[in-house]
Amino acid sequence: NAGVTQTPKFQVLKTGQSMTLQCAQDMNHNSMYWYRQDPGMGLRLIYYSASEGTTDKGEVPNGYNVSRLNKREFSLRLESAAPSQTSVYFCASSGGLAGSYTQYFGPGTRLTVL
């Protein structure tokens, strides 16, 4: 049981390049989330998926797109990376027993955009 996994762990991009961050969970959770974490800003929600086949914008969606490929996988795409997108990106999932909405986080992807 690996929990939430993210790839890659580190990435350096040049301005204008594109990339996809991958996330997968093996806990049969319905909901999945993408956050970014910046010093002094805390955790900010980019996009989330309440269930397979649905996605919704969070607090800071501009410059990002997501795909809920299936129940296990939720990817985040940067179409044209900008230095302002330098951050640590976390994927999370939640769901399971009714009334229990504990979020489980992946180890993060550290992205630098030059």
Place this chain on the structure above:
Amino acid sequence: KQEVTQIPAALSVPEGENLVLNCSFTDSAIYNLQWFRQDPGKGLTSLLLIQSSQREQTSGRLNASLDKSSGRSTLYIAASQPGDSATYLCAAQYPGGSYIPTFGRGTSLIVHP
């Protein structure tokens, strides 16, 4: 907009001390309150989750309480150890929608030997 505040932002204590971390939320119609730990360069690990119908939860040396009427939760760490050094975040979840949690910015704790 719901807001979650954690005070203090940073705390340094000697080993063995009992300590309390504070979390305040503006909307008392809370569904649950979670406490997380984050080690440097790592993801968040859930420590405790308190449902709105509960007053507290305990796990080992950790005890978390919830007072909805005052909009506060506290995380009590007994007999602190250097291994407790980390950032502690709280997150409030509200009913409706997809239960998107609202996170505080965390308290950075250092326990020195």
